[in-house]
Amino acid sequence: MAEVPQRQAYGMALAEYGDVNPDVVVLDADVSSSTLTKYFADRHPSRFFNLGVTEASMVNVGVGLALSGRIPFVNTFAALLTLRACEQIRTCVAYANANVKLIGGYAGLSDYKDGPTHFAINDVALMRAMPNVVVIAPADNIEAARMVRAIAEHEGPVYMRISRAAVPDVFGPDHQVHIGKGIMLRSGNDVTIIGSGSMMGRCVRAADQLVAEGVSVRLLNIHTLKPLDVDLICQAAEETGALVTAEDHSVIGGLGGAVAEALGRCCPAVLEYVGLQDTFAGTGLDTESLMDAWGLAVQDIVNAARRAMERKARRR
Amino acid sequence: MHAHTDSLISELQERARQIRLDTLDMVYRRQAGHPGGSFSAAEILAALYFHHLKIDPTNPRWPERDRFILSKGHAAAALYAALARRGYFPVEDLAKWGHLDGHLQGHPDRVKTPGVEMSSGFLGHGLSVAVGMALAQRLGGPRYHIYVLMSDGCMQSGVAWEGALAAAKYRCHEVTVIMDYNDVQLDGAAHDIMPLEPLIDKWKAFGFAVLEINGHNLRQVLDALDEALEIHSMPTVILAHTTKGKGVSFMENTALWHGAVPNSEQYAQARAELLGGV
Numbered sequence: 203m204a205e206v207p208q209r210q211a212y213g214m215a216l217a218e219y220g221d222v223n224p225d226v227v228v229l230d231a232d233v234s235s236s237t238l239t240k241y242f243a244d245r246h247p248s249r250f251f252n253l254g255v256t257e258a259s260m261v262n263v264g265v266g267l268a269l270s271g272r273i274p275f276v277n278t279f280a281a282l283l284t285l286r287a288c289e290q291i292r293t294c295v296a297y298a299n300a301n302v303k304l305i306g307g308y309a310g311l312s313d314y315k316d317g318p319t320h321f322a323i324n325d326v327a328l329m330r331a332m333p334n335v336v337v338i339a340p341a342d343n344i345e346a347a348r349m350v351r352a353i354a355e356h357e358g359p360v361y362m363r364i365s366r367a368a369v370p371d372v373f374g375p376d377h378q379v380h381i382g383k384g385i386m387l388r389s390g391n392d393v394t395i396i397g398s399g400s401m402m403g404r405c406v407r408a409a410d411q412l413v414a415e416g417v418s419v420r421l422l423n424i425h426t427l428k429p430l431d432v433d434l435i436c437q438a439a440e441e442t443g444a445l446v447t448a449e450d451h452s453v454i455g456g457l458g459g460a461v462a463e464a465l466g467r468c469c470p471a472v473l474e475y476v477g478l479q480d481t482f483a484g485t486g487l488d489t490e491s492l493m494d495a496w497g498l499a500v501q502d503i504v505n506a507a508r509r510a511m512e513r514k515a516r517r518r
Numbered sequence: 519m520h521a522h523t524d525s526l527i528s529e530l531q532e533r534a535r536q537i538r539l540d541t542l543d544m545v546y547r548r549q550a551g552h553p554g555g556s557f558s559a560a561e562i563l564a565a566l567y568f569h570h571l572k573i574d575p576t577n578p579r580w581p582e583r584d585r586f587i588l589s590k591g592h593a594a595a596a597l598y599a600a601l602a603r604r605g606y607f608p609v610e611d612l613a614k615w616g617h618l619d620g621h622l623q624g625h626p627d628r629v630k631t632p633g634v635e636m637s638s639g640f641l642g643h644g645l646s647v648a649v650g651m652a653l654a655q656r657l658g659g660p661r662y663h664i665y666v667l668m669s670d671g672c673m674q675s676g677v678a679w680e681g682a683l684a685a686a687k688y689r690c691h692e693v694t695v696i697m698d699y700n701d702v703q704l705d706g707a708a709h710d711i712m713p714l715e716p717l718i719d720k721w722k723a724f725g726f727a728v729l730e731i732n733g734h735n736l737r738q739v740l741d742a743l744d745e746a747l748e749i750h751s752m753p754t755v756i757l758a759h760t761t762k763g764k765g766v767s768f769m770e771n772t773a774l775w776h777g778a779v780p781n782s783e784q785y786a787q788a789r790a791e792l793l794g795g796v
């Protein structure tokens with residue numbers, strides 16, 4: 203298991219990247235000690251701006267910086283960012299095609315103690331529907347850290363969601379990320395598990411469990427939710443015929459929705475969805491048990507894979 | 519501050535009249551648009567684009583250019599007229615406003631139209647974008663001034679006041695807000711729909727220097743723009759009292775002409791009135 207929360211990996215990587223890219227500026231909305239942009243603030247105080255609880259205005263301030271040649275990373279809780287500043291993101295970031303990096307901390311259910319008001323369970327759906335905006339959900343600490351440079355070097359608006367929690371390591375220190383490219387972690391032909399973000403570690407465990415039972419499992423990591431790696435997903439659909447998506451998000455409009463849209467175009471296949479089943483969750487005592495309680499457990503992924511394989515068998 | 523010559527004033531009056539004539543033609547031809555709030559801003563746009571702004575139409579992205587953000591994006595026609603007449607694109611393009619094969623969108627689009635600094639449409643965004651442009655200067659690079667044209671409608675939106683908070687916090691003296699305060703909005707008088715008064719007190723309380731002018735008096739507009747550049751401790755708002763639909767008798771001070779299109783008789787009369795007086 204990872205030693206540090208994903209937000210910490212992101213915060214440290216951002217502060218370090220600030221050393222090598224002087225154009226990077228960081229904005230936060232009074233939650234820098236939570237998003238951990240305070241690491242950047244401590245290291246590069248002249249390039250850090252705390253805008254207070256003005257999420258909508260903060261996004262626009264980021265736009266002004268971007269239109270003046272800077273690379274702003276605009277940070278707050280994912281739910282606040284994508285909901286309070288939704289119109290600013292639409293008009294001033296997406297429509298104006300401003301080079302703003304929107305970073306949603308506390309994604310999914312990871313803010314377990316604050317409960318559903320603070321959960322971001324539809325941020326991916328909202329951001330995916332924004333033209334021009336790339337949408338990213340890093341799987342682990344390594345990927346969160348690597349994404350800092352990748353999205354800074356991508357010309358154009360990006361939304362990235364980061365978990366508050368410690369998430370299991372999926373990748374090693376040599377891992378490289380390429381925006382828009384999914385990653386096949388395991389090849390197999392019976393069923394494909396497609397994971398994203400903080401669900402990836404659980405997907406690995408679910409795949410391990412199924413493999414131990416003799417199932418040939420294909421495992422994909424989709425860190426870029428838009429643009430989606432349609433080729434990789436459609437190949438999996440053609441070669442395995444049964445798929446499961448797993449995400450720390452509503453099953454509507456997130457990874458599951460994106461995969462369904464892709465399959466509808468290329469290769470309709472059996473698809474099961476692990477995620478929040480169009481419901482608000484509740485408050486919990488820790489992220490892990492909260493995710494388990496709301497249908498995001500390893501066993502939920504395993505069960506979904508079995509259902510997918512059964513449905514595939516019935517079609518034949 | 520220097521006195522502005524009579525010849526400059528009359529030249530800019532002619533520019534304002536041209537902006538109104540172009541706007542009228544554009545709205546009538548396209549059968550859509552917002553003449554009222556375009557006419558109220560004509561002198562302000564004329565003063566900015568034909569005298570005050572440090573710009574180069576042949577090089578729209580010149581790094582040292584002053585920035586102008588039309589926060590009240592529904593006055594797009596007036597901005598397009600100013601940009602075209604200033605040489606950012608051919609005047610003939612104005613006839614293609616809203617056409618599928620033109621580059622002029624219903625509201626300003628920075629991606630498609632040369633000279634448009636910021637896309638706008640929904641009200642209230644401009645000030646906070648300007649704050650970001652001001653903060654960028656603190657980090658080095660070219661120096662420039664940022665102008666934001668806001669409406670009374672803009673100032674009813676929360677994001678505008680959030681932007682005012684940030685402008686004050688960072689003492690953004692590089693930012694000058696020009697408030698085209700015509701007190702008329704889509705559904706009626708602003709003072710009935712959602713009153714802003716006491717507006718000077720509010721701007722001052724938010725940390726702005728406030729200059730109050732008649733927004734149709736070009737000498738006052740030019741003097742205020744100059745004066746704002748001399749204020750180095752805080753952002754400035756030029757509260758410009760204006761008349762919605764200014765220059766066309768039947769349009770003046772009526773909410774109807776916020777977004778209405780004249781019929782052929784009204785068009786002819788409006789054109790005659792605009793051509794008749796300076």
